[in-house]
Amino acid sequence: MATLSARRGPVGSSSAKPSVIAQVENHFEPHYPHRLNFYDSPPQFDVTLEQFESWALDRLRILAEIESCFARNRPFEELKNIVGAQQKKYLSMNSNTAINVDKDAERKKDHVSHFVLRLAFCRSDELRRRFIKAELALFRVRWDTDDIAEKSAFMHSRDFALGEVSKEEKTELEEQLRACTPQKFQNDFPKERYIKVPWTRVPDLVQTRQVYLRAGIAYVPFRLQPSVIFQQFHDDLEKALELTARALPRMDEDRLTLVLEHLSKGLQAGIASEYSSGPESGESVTADMIDGLAKKHFPLCMRMLHDTLRKDCHLKHQGRLQYGLFLKVIGLPIDEALAFWRRSFSKMADDKFTKEHTYNIKHNYGLVGKMANYPARSCQTILTQNPPSTTDSHGCPYRHYSEDNLRMALQTTMSISGTDLQDVLSSVRSQHYHVACTRVYELTHGLRKGEGIGSGETVTHPNEYAQRSRDLEKSKTQAASAAIGEESMSID
Numbered sequence: 001m002a003t004l005s006a007r008r009g010p011v012g013s014s015s016a017k018p019s020v021i022a023q024v025e026n027h028f029e030p031h032y033p034h035r036l037n038f039y040d041s042p043p044q045f046d047v048t049l050e051q052f053e054s055w056a057l058d059r060l061r062i063l064a065e066i067e068s069c070f071a072r073n074r075p076f077e078e079l080k081n082i083v084g085a086q087q088k089k090y091l092s093m094n095s096n097t098a099i100n101v102d103k104d105a106e107r108k109k110d111h112v113s114h115f116v117l118r119l120a121f122c123r124s125d126e127l128r129r130r131f132i133k134a135e136l137a138l139f140r141v142r143w144d145t146d147d148i149a150e151k152s153a154f155m156h157s158r159d160f161a162l163g164e165v166s167k168e169e170k171t172e173l174e175e176q177l178r179a180c181t182p183q184k185f186q187n188d189f190p191k192e193r194y195i196k197v198p199w200t201r202v203p204d205l206v207q208t209r210q211v212y213l214r215a216g217i218a219y220v221p222f223r224l225q226p227s228v229i230f231q232q233f234h235d236d237l238e239k240a241l242e243l244t245a246r247a248l249p250r251m252d253e254d255r256l257t258l259v260l261e262h263l264s265k266g267l268q269a270g271i272a273s274e275y276s277s278g279p280e281s282g283e284s285v286t287a288d289m290i291d292g293l294a295k296k297h298f299p300l301c302m303r304m305l306h307d308t309l310r311k312d313c314h315l316k317h318q319g320r321l322q323y324g325l326f327l328k329v330i331g332l333p334i335d336e337a338l339a340f341w342r343r344s345f346s347k348m349a350d351d352k353f354t355k356e357h358t359y360n361i362k363h364n365y366g367l368v369g370k371m372a373n374y375p376a377r378s379c380q381t382i383l384t385q386n387p388p389s390t391t392d393s394h395g396c397p398y399r400h401y402s403e404d405n406l407r408m409a410l411q412t413t414m415s416i417s418g419t420d421l422q423d424v425l426s427s428v429r430s431q432h433y434h435v436a437c438t439r440v441y442e443l444t445h446g447l448r449k450g451e452g453i454g455s456g457e458t459v460t461h462p463n464e465y466a467q468r469s470r471d472l473e474k475s476k477t478q479a480a481s482a483a484i485g486e487e488s489m490s491i492d
Contacts (some may be wrong), residue, residue, distance in 0.1 A: 008076060034154045035093055036142055041042055046051040047112055053259050056120070058090035063134040068458040070133070070430040072439075074450065076140075078386060082456045083408060093142065096150055115447045120255075120263035122245040127264060132237050139233050143226060151443035160232060165194035176212045177219060187224070193222040201235075202227055265384045285331040286341035293330070299437060299462045299470040301382065301398050302326055303413050310395040313347045318386050319394040320357075322377050324364050329376040329463045334365045339370050362392035378461045379434055423449075434458050441465060445472055 030045060047055075066087050069079040087093060093110060094101045114135070121131035143151065149230065170177065174189075181189055199218040205211045205227050211218040220228060251257070285293065294306040306322040309315050315323060319342075329335060341361055345353055359368060367374045387393040397406055403425065410416045410424060420443050427436035438458040442451055452458055453468040 030108055031103055033315050035095055036154045042115050043112050052116055055109050055113040056116035056263055062086045066137045068435050069433040080141050085455055095382045118244050120260040122241045126179045128241045136234050162195040165196055170194055180212045195220050197228055201231055232261055287336045297466045299465040302462055304397055305393055307346050313345055318394055325374055325376040326462055330466055336400050337361055376463050396433055398428050398436045414440055414444055
């Protein structure tokens, strides 16, 4: 597939006497003259294993957000704004006119991350289909936000085999060409240029009858030229993924295989930032606050764990792990955590609790054992690892509950019913679980459909859900206080 190789440590940090070839590879820095890229050639340089994974994860965050936009039927303009914001955070791609920016470094990350995800998503027809759809949307956004000069330079950098229609041929076919031209473009017809390509290169335009066909050739007005480019991107990527799938079994690298398997699950659940410590604001939570926080701010997965804990005075091991790490990260310190779990396990004797649970609680906080600071479980981890049995309480309700049980949970726990309930269940049926969770967030926080947890983003982590919910409440309280203050001043 590619000569890209993933190494541990920085590039060029190998043996004391590297070969001439190795030196050339390690010191080669690629140059990318264009922001747009068809990814014709695989990377021909070394990257570290950390770059291999982290760059791919950053790209996957954007593709997962694009798939969420598809699931929520967002119009292209909204999708473009959301992707633009995501790119600024994870995969900046500045234009050639940008100054004081290392554009080649940005485009190198884009180049490598695309090919890593090719390896991850070439494994099945379904994964290939979803990857192509998301990548094509990303390319369309970049095309739409590029300036005319850069798009023109990119077009001239490769041969798209676009045959231009002569003035004589245009005159000869004027009646037929006008018949395919919408009324609002009729006045522009005399100065409109046309290109001709095999009809198989513009199936979308043929389907919508926007082009004239003759002898298998489609006559495409210049204003619709992007359709040709987008279809070419789609077809090229489809062929490349098939070739990659054939070559993948020959890859003999266990470390990379594990990384690729992890990445391939990312579109289903989204990729979240790691939550391993309390909120940045430094706000702490006490054991007495948990009941109130759970009702107002916790996502359904944590609400169900909390309610089960209150009802049964017990949680099984995986449930304790999922809920305990979540509580740690929302700001529950170790002393309060010990108090919370001791009160929750009220039917258990003190010595039994100390013997069976105190060590594990401290272990979650990195205070005993290997002293690791364990992160809270993300949506992806909850969805794809340790599936619950019928007697367990952990997992994702949208993924692991039957539809009847989920409907009841949404009605009784989140007070969602009617068409709103059907909207959530529709996302679940199409396996867009994080979209369903995001819709619940909107409904329970009085937000319009499409606002998400902020800037149109979807839920990818239970702690993200809880933190955004608390932040929203805080901002509403501050706004209300400010309004009261202004009213008091006006009365005075």
